[in-house]
Amino acid sequence: VDATGAILSGQTAWMLVAVFSVLWVALGYFWGRKTKSLDGHMLADRNVGLALGTATAVATWITSNTTMLAPQFALQMGIWGMLAYCTAATGLFLFAPMARRIRTLMPNGFTSGEFFRLRFGKEAWLLFLAISLFYAFTWLVSMAIAGGVLLQALSGIPYRAGMSVILLVCTLYTLFGGLKAVIGTDLIQSLIILIGIVAVAIATLGQADLGQVHTLLAQKRPALLDAFFPAALMAIFNNLLFGLGEVFHSNVWWSRAFAMRPGVGERAYKLAGVLWLPVPIVAGFIALAAPALDINIPQVNMVAPLVAAKLLGAGGAIMVFIVVFSSLASSIDSLLASTSDLITQDVVGGLIRPGASEELLKRASSWVTIGLSFAAWLVCLGENRDLATVLFRAGPLVGSAIWPVIHGLYRNTTNPTGVTSAMVAGSVAGLWAYYTLGWYTASLIGTVVSMLIVLSTSKLAPRPFDWALLDPQRAD
Amino acid sequence: MEGYEFSASFLRWLVYGALGLTVIGTTTLLVLLAKDWKRGTLW
Numbered sequence: 001v002d003a004t005g006a007i008l009s010g011q012t013a014w015m016l017v018a019v020f021s022v023l024w025v026a027l028g029y030f031w032g033r034k035t036k037s038l039d040g041h042m043l044a045d046r047n048v049g050l051a052l053g054t055a056t057a058v059a060t061w062i063t064s065n066t067t068m069l070a071p072q073f074a075l076q077m078g079i080w081g082m083l084a085y086c087t088a089a090t091g092l093f094l095f096a097p098m099a100r101r102i103r104t105l106m107p108n109g110f111t112s113g114e115f116f117r118l119r120f121g122k123e124a125w126l127l128f129l130a131i132s133l134f135y136a137f138t139w140l141v142s143m144a145i146a147g148g149v150l151l152q153a154l155s156g157i158p159y160r161a162g163m164s165v166i167l168l169v170c171t172l173y174t175l176f177g178g179l180k181a182v183i184g185t186d187l188i189q190s191l192i193i194l195i196g197i198v199a200v201a202i203a204t205l206g207q208a209d210l211g212q213v214h215t216l217l218a219q220k221r222p223a224l225l226d227a228f229f230p231a232a233l234m235a236i237f238n239n240l241l242f243g244l245g246e247v248f249h250s251n252v253w254w255s256r257a258f259a260m261r262p263g264v265g266e267r268a269y270k271l272a273g274v275l276w277l278p279v280p281i282v283a284g285f286i287a288l289a290a291p292a293l294d295i296n297i298p299q300v301n302m303v304a305p306l307v308a309a310k311l312l313g314a315g316g317a318i319m320v321f322i323v324v325f326s327s328l329a330s331s332i333d334s335l336l337a338s339t340s341d342l343i344t345q346d347v348v349g350g351l352i353r354p355g356a357s358e359e360l361l362k363r364a365s366s367w368v369t370i371g372l373s374f375a376a377w378l379v380c381l382g383e384n385r386d387l388a389t390v391l392f393r394a395g396p397l398v399g400s401a402i403w404p405v406i407h408g409l410y411r412n413t414t415n416p417t418g419v420t421s422a423m424v425a426g427s428v429a430g431l432w433a434y435y436t437l438g439w440y441t442a443s444l445i446g447t448v449v450s451m452l453i454v455l456s457t458s459k460l461a462p463r464p465f466d467w468a469l470l471d472p473q474r475a476d
Numbered sequence: 477m478e479g480y481e482f483s484a485s486f487l488r489w490l491v492y493g494a495l496g497l498t499v500i501g502t503t504t505l506l507v508l509l510a511k512d513w514k515r516g517t518l519w
Binding site for chain 2: 054202213227271278279
C-alpha cells in the first residue's frame, strides 16, 4: 500500500486490464461470430440454459457497489448494514415467478417497454420509457464513474483512462457478441467474483477470530452491534424497494427472462437470489474485522481492498483488482446491451421507424450501442462524481413502476389511465419525500402512492384485457 | 430494544452461514455448468 492508498502498481494494473480486456473482447467476438438474426443478437436465440441464466443474473446484480459498498455499509452501520444490503436479493426472488409468466405471455417479446405498450397503451408506455431510460443511463454513468474512481484508487490509473478503457472494452464485446457475449462473460466474471470474495473471507477468518472481533467492536464501536440501529433499519426498507423497483421494471432483467429457454427463468432467478444473498455479508464482514487486524482505514470506501492487501499481500491486491474489474464489467455490459435493445426496439422500431425491417433494426442496434456508450463517456468525462448520487433520486421513479408491472402481469383488470397517473403521482410524491423528509423515505412513498392508485383505479374502473394481445404474432 | 446488541455467536453464525451458502451456491453453479455443457444445453 503506497502513500495514496493504492494497493497495486500502475504497471501491474495496466497489465491486468490488458489481459482481461483482450480476453473479454476475443470471447465476445468468438460467441457472436455465428449470430445473424436480431433474436440471436439481442436475446441469444431465446435458448439460454439454467447455468448461464443463473450466472448472468448473479453477475449483473453483483455490481462494484456490492463488493465495495457492502464493506462500507458494514463499517458505518454494522451488522444491520450488511443485512440491509442483503435485502436487495428479494428483487431476484420475487422476479423469478414473473420471469416465467413473462416468457409464457410474451414468447416473442423483446423489451419491458413492449409490455407497457401492449398492456397499457401509448401514454403509459412513453412515460415508462422516459423513467426507464433515465434510470438505465444514470446507472450506466454511475458504473462507469465508479470504474474510473476505483481503478484510480486501487492502482493510481488516472480516472479518465480507467473509465474510458472499461467503457470501451464492454462496448466492443457487446457490439461483437450481443447478449451471448454478455451472458458468456458474465459466467466467467461471476465465478471470479465468488471465488475471489470467498478467498479473502477465508484469509480474514484465518487471522481474526470472530469472538475477538465482537469484543473489540463492543468496546470501540458498540453502535455497529446495536440490534436497534434506526438509520440501518430505515436503509433496509429503502434498499428493499429500490431493489424491487429496479429488477421489476428494468429491461436488464426482462431481456434475460425473454432470453432463457422455456422452463428455465424461474429456477435461474431463484438460484441467483440464493447465490447473491450471502455476498454482501461475505464481502462486508471483513470491514468489521479491520480493527481486530489492526488495519488503519483512511477512507471508508477503501476498506475491502486495504484488508485484502494487508492479509494476502500482492496476491490479494491482484485478486481484489480483478474482482472489482469483473463486477464493473458484468454490470456495464448488461446495461449497455439491454438499454440498446430498449432504444432500438421501442424508440427506433416503435417511434421513429414503426414497422422497420429486422435488418434495419439489427444495424440500428449497433449504432445505438455505440451512441449510448459515447454519450455515457461524455458525461463521465466531466468528472462530476456527484452524478452517481442521481441514481438514488431515481429510486422513487422506479418504485412507482413496481405496482403497474405486478398488477399488469397478473390481473386482467388493470386500468391503463390509472397506471399512468400512478407513475406520475408516485414519482412526484417520492421526489418530494426525498427532498423534504429524507432519502430513506423516497422509494417507500413513491411505491405506496403508486400502489394505492393502481389498486383503486383498477377496482373502481376495471379495464378487461385479453392476454393474447401480449403476443401480437399469435394474435394475428 | 435499546441497548440490545447482537451476540458474538450471532455474528459467527451469520458470517460462517453466509460463507457456507456462497461455497454451496458456487459449487452448484459449477455442477449445473458441467451438466449443461455435457448435454449441449448451455444456450
